[in-house]
Amino acid sequence: MINLTSAENFELRKVALGTCGRDHGTPCQHENACVRCPLLRVDPAQLPRLEEVHANLADRLQEVKDQGWMGEVAAIETTMAAAAQKLDAMRTAREIPVHLGMPDVRLSAGRSNSRTTRR
Numbered sequence: 001m002i003n004l005t006s007a008e009n010f011e012l013r014k015v016a017l018g019t020c021g022r023d024h025g026t027p028c029q030h031e032n033a034c035v036r037c038p039l040l041r042v043d044p045a046q047l048p049r050l051e052e053v054h055a056n057l058a059d060r061l062q063e064v065k066d067q068g069w070m071g072e073v074a075a076i077e078t079t080m081a082a083a084a085q086k087l088d089a090m091r092t093a094r095e096i097p098v099h100l101g102m103p104d105v106r107l108s109a110g111r112s113n114s115r116t117t118r119r
């Protein structure tokens with residue numbers, strides 16, 4: 001077994017499109033088909049590269065259909081669907097801001113708006 005420092009372990013998680021989210025010490029179950037893997041964390045700076053990968057897959061799909069290599073069609077379609085899903089998620093994340101809210105300091109300071117009535 002190879003002992004890696006934490007920094008070395010994180011370096012090994014870097015892939016072409018971002019970072020692999022696998023648990024430390026676990027093998028890749030997707031045979032390094034990162035585009036298909038739900039554990040791929042795509043780096044937003046790699047959006048153009050992912051768009052290029054998707055376009056190349058579309059070209060490859062047409063080629064395999066033209067050549068009659070039907071055994072490859074399903075695999076390419078699966079990878080294209082995964083790439084499209086990741087692209088949609090990245091575009092949606094860019095468009096929809098996340099509202100984190102504003103903390104209510106009155107409650108943490110022991111004050112409140114509710115008025116108590118005295119009798």
